Amino acid sequence: MKTENGPDEIAIQVSGLVKRFGEQTAVDHVDLAVPTGSVFGLLGPNGAGKTTIVRMLSTLLRPDGGHALVAGLDVMAHPQAVRRVIGLTGQFAAVDETLSGYENIYMIGRLLDMPAKDAKRRAEELLLTFGLAEDARKPAKQYSGGMRRRLDLAASLVGRPRVLFLDEPTTGLDPARRNDLWDIVRELSQSGTTVLLTTQYMEEAEALAQDIAVMDRGRFIARGTAEELKVRIAGRTIRLRPMAAADLPVLREVLLDVLGSADESAPGTLAGPVSDDAKVAALLAALAAKDIAIADISTVTASLDEVFLTLTESKNAGQKPGAPARTAPETASAAASVAEPEKEVAR
């Protein structure tokens, strides 16, 4: 059955989105399509442009170029309509400190034109879901960081948004609170809410997002599922430990010959990159031909952290994997920023 909110629908459709701040292009021709009910992870370091994308999609900031549809509504032409179907949890919790948890949520319900009775019921329901019922009457300024985050998220859900923007929702949360929040995001997604989540943590993108874009300096530098990114960009590694240490030199030769590289990953163990299964087969054949007995063999897929490192390293070397060709003026500024990586880190 295909409903208005059907799984084939695209909830967020972005093409050629651009935002400039003075000389700087904070978001540089970004394209994006997020299916309804999925979680999209926007992963990148500080200053990558994540918040700027979220602010444009949530109508807080006007794009300088491109198009963006949220729940089928144009963010530039119909910002009011967009605001009615989205929820936003910002990077910094935006609760009113002087109001209680209950009052914060209730007030939002009233601002959304809910009758008092409905606003009350919705507030109670959300405070319960987010484990804040006991502290509902305390002023928010007495809440811990984790409680504020949860209150902030609860506040963004009052109007049952179809599309939810979560801007670094777990930054600064301890692991237990972070896991709670992950569970909530999964539940929302299962109930059909589309989530666009920004994060600096690979682990978070991997845990929640079906589709991930790695972003740096306003551009998407890689796209795919966590698994695809890991295999495609950082690759898979095979590790081999021969029965006899005396076989190590020959094993090294075989790895260099078949895989092109051999690293001592642990004492008595050699490792090399395997891009596909054919390489594994070729390696095993070569080992048999040389009569090398293997005590231990394993393949390891890179972690997303390694993927990120790979991307950053190749970027600093002046090659941007997956980046589209640049026009002349951008090349100049890109070259300048590549030459000064420390400046970026210092931000």
Ligand SMILES: Nc1ncnc2c1ncn2[C@@H]1O[C@H](COP(=O)(O)OP(=O)(O)O)[C@@H](O)[C@H]1O
């Ligand atoms: N209102 C603004 N005025 C000027 N520059 C801004 C503004 N907002 C963001 N920027 C710049 O745009 C870039 C992207 O910022 P942002 O989207 O906040 O990155 P992220 O959320 O990935 O950390 C940064 O270099 C930041 O300094």
Ligand SMILES: [Mg+2]
């Ligand atoms: Mg940000």
